[in-house]
Amino acid sequence: MLQFCLAINYKTNSTMKKFNLVILVLAIIFLSNITFAQKAEQPETTYDLGSKINEMTLTVGGILVVATNDGLVGIDPKVKTPVFTFNNFGKLSPEETDFVPESPYIIVSQGVGSKFAGIAKTKRAVINYITGKVIFNSDNDNWNQIYTCNVVLPQNKLIVSGIQKVGDKFEKMTPKVAVYDLSTQKMDYSFFLDKPGRVGVAKDFSVTGVPLLLKNMVIIPTAQGLLAKSHKGDDLWECKIKGVNWMVADKSEKEIYGFETTTNGKNTRIHKIGSNGAELWKDDRKVQGNVSNFQILPQGLAVVSDKSSGGSSSVFAASDESEIAFLSASSGEDLWDKAPKTKGYVQHFYVQDDGILFGIQQGGINKISFDGKTLFKKPLKTGENIMVMAESPQGLIYITSEDANIVNLETGDQVWKKPLKYKNSAAVASTFDSVNNRYLIAADGTIYSIDANSGDVAELANVKFDEKEVADFMQMRNGNIFLSSSQNLMMLDGQGKEVYHEYFKSPSQSGFVKVLSGVMAVASTGLAMAHAAKAGMNRTNPYGSSNDLSNYNDYGKENKRAADMFASIGDAAFDVMSKRFKATAATENAQFILTKLDDGTGLVKVNKDSGKVDKEIVLKDKKPEYQVDEVAGVLYYKANDKTIYAYNLK
Template identity: 25%
Template sequence: MPTHSLVIPRFGRALLVAAAAFSLVSAPLHAAEKLWTAKLKEKVTWNALTDLGTLLIGTNGAVQSFDPDTGELLWTRDDLDKTSEFNVREVHGAPYLLCNHSKGLGGTKVKLMAIDYLSGETVWETDEIMGQYLATYSIPSHQMAIFALNSWEGSKDEQGMIFRAVDVLTGEVKWQTRYGKANEVRLHIADNTGKFAPRQDLSGYHDPLVDGDMAYLGFRGVDALNLTTGEIVWTQEFKPGHKDFKRTYAPLRIDGDRIYAAGGGSVLALNKADGSVLWKSDRISSYAGLFKSRDNAIVSQVEPINGKVFIRFGGNFSNGQSVLLREPLGVAAFDANTGDELFKFAKPKEGITNLMIIPEHNTVLFADAKKLYGLNIEGAAVTEKFEVEIEFKRKMGGGDVAKIGLGALGGLSGLAKGAMSSSKSRLDVPVAIVRRDGHIVVMGKQHLMAFDPVAQDIKWSTYYAAPGNVLGDSLMFAVTALAATAGNAQVAQAPSYSSSQYRSGVGNIHGALDRYNARAGKRNAATQSSGGYSYVLTNVEEGRKKGIGLMGISLENGEGEKQLLLKDKKPEYLVDEALDRLFHIEKGKTIIAYGL
């Protein structure tokens, strides 16, 4: 849910939580305390934490909400069946969930609604619409929600992909705009969709970027949507990075009177007023082989700073069912005014993290499988400032390698390239760089490393091997299709490196919602006093008992200081790191909450 700058979001935290580990800590560890248990009637299909920390559980038959402190069932909505997390979205800054319910043949009768997520009561609902639900976007600054649908109502000129804007408080329709034909935008497989009747939606695209009274959409290039009138002011179309993967248009960035975007292997600078192309870079691409066509790079991040535009190309992408490493991999920089290429780095091997902009030190950080790189962005040129070998002070010995079994990696694709590379002593590739509690942390599937960009030194690092019975399954890349990857997901959460997840304009909503404000204040106070831990999966021991569990790693020193034995071969869980609390979904039908 909302986060600041490049702090990893909730779904990115879920990836970090799923990092595989093997405990080598011998010091006494703080044991977790069981807080409550709740039985479910159906297996969980998705789960999420709201802004206030309440726990949402989706099953095939309903959506339920639980009090995170007591385990009390707050409400059940069995009219919200067969949902995914993308169907149930928050209005940030208010306790509202924007939902949709489909019924009829093929789910062609759609009803849109808002419910109070503290009480489960319906705030408002629309009449049924004949069509296909695609997405919901909350615009708190305008007290507005935009629903995207393929509509089959009205004349042929009225049918197609539409945007319907409604007042968040009342559900009153403010405007409706026909965006284009029903098949004009490529859809992707919805998360948690059924195997035999897969649904498709707009979860393969980043949310609109709001700037004043305009929302900039990234569904077919860039569209400028007037939030007051619903008019599509201008459109600049270009191809995505790859049509079959999710989120291969880079998140849009605004800098002054320009919008920076990417697609089809190129970077574009657009005039914010009319969408005209100010410059377009040459295609970044590689030849797959002598008899194969050229393969355009997927430009997955664009960051303007200091009169330059930095990009990352390649990385890990989801097609809605699996996650693959997509090459070529690299970083480049362009002159923001002219589009001239200033720098290109195509040496990353076997993986690449997000770009981490550190403006106070005029540095851009990124990592591949073996090194952490720093670029100096202070002057007119871009130069390499440092290269730091990724070494882990806690390393895996030969006995641990034997416990894992390298054969477990054989059937994996994409990220397995890194694991099966020359780095077999580590079996890990960094996937993201994040800011956590004042630290810059390089994050892998099996390691954490804190880095000081001033001293250009590793402050601490830790590495653990994975439990062998789960390495080849979900833990190798335990990530939802919606999140795609920690690196790709987190950079989309804010309009730029320096901004926070915006909450502007919600004061008029806040004023009348005392229960929300009281709970938000309580959570904020608790968050400020939390200890700063990240949790990784590991083999742990509690007395004579041993098995898969969690290790809490202190972000101050990298030491494992907390642990919890889960007694589950393939555990499913959420960690609320703000409150050091874990929700274990045991065998898909029992929620057990622990204080860590």
């Protein structure tokens, strides 16, 4: 067409020349548009939300929750319109939106809570983001104030406390607790924390912590003490222990431990109560700092507490470190004559058959028997930031930002002749090559090969990534070694020879968002959920201890645990989550990289095995806002202030 226009233009007069020049320009534009359309991916679905978008959150259940100036919107890529829109409370800040770990629930809040009735109205709502249903709305149930609002799993219940404007004038002023079933969306039972209309000195019955829901009762911690009620709301017992923040029960539910943070926040008091409300310890047990890990064992109670100086340089200030204590379950007395020195924060904490294994963030690994004896011949010195502590066939493998080794789990003796040492690296990647029976570790631009039997170390290859990046992911693929970072991908053969190296320039050094690749993204989600279980509301670890030492390279263990847990709850939304965690990542053979394309900033889908670009999506913005769902294979892109595009990445 271009040649035809030029031929006519050459033989005609000036008027015709102008006309044909216009034709020529239009033809060029037309052809360039065809080229662009063929290159750019079109969004699968466009969501016009009608209000300014403030934040996007990809949930563990696979729904994108968008915070707008009007409220919250849920997007499911399989549905052309939002699965829910919650505008009842208007614009919500991140602090007012709580994504409950290991669940399909969001708790939204509005208003500042008060323990005194009538001062300031507070609102709470609970949304099931998978079904799109608003399960609880304090306005609909006439709650004028909400003190606490807690989802309890695996029972799938909601416990609310506050002032409900229902009943006579005294009942409308008396603190109350209600328990809702999240599956049926109905209230199971409710009860007052004080007798409505009671005459006498006013008492403060504000709820001070998270209620503990057991098989036969619910225990409410209040400023007046612990109150136990039956599942019908009948009084069972009262205990004068006040100000408890959280509780945990043993498997029999006959022994309950309550944790009370002192007023200054520097210490924690541990109380033990029987299922009849009796105090089982003569005196409470005080530990320094806040309890970060607690586990009930047959031999006693393992407690980790974190002390903080708060930035103070005073000689009287606490050190920034953890304390590990092992207490008698019967008396609360310390069973160890001398607590192990940590000289830093406990980063890893694992309970094994013969004792407790722990790693310190500032460096160091040790193992203590349940009777307080050191099981390692001497504390193991390591580099800072222990990224990996895991079981391997040869022993305990650890990888830090400075060194790596395998040690005997019973004695602490080195399996490798000496630790593998390297320069302090911002990221360290590793994997196990089962075909060649070797560990591969990439740090500071060097790939080390360590024979699994002999521990002999060899430098397999030196790699150089552009933009001074270092590999943060490594994977064996069909006998080859795959390495990646934010902007670089590389494949080496088994001998360390480069198969390909692809580099995609970042749009700006601060403009890209790291997108985790396939399997690792799924694994990291599972690990994050395991951490949430450890720090969860009831701290009972109902699905098995999160203090179990994982197996090296076993990415699927946490995912299976999560999938089984979701399936056991027996609710439709949890069933959806279970299937999601059983699924293989839809994009496991590709990596997504934000880069500078000819037509602007965009996302490229790169095949891990070939290094070739399978798909380009132009996003235009220099600093685009987007989320990638690796499991479902979907890219969510904020196209403008009110619109989100969903792209199919499969």
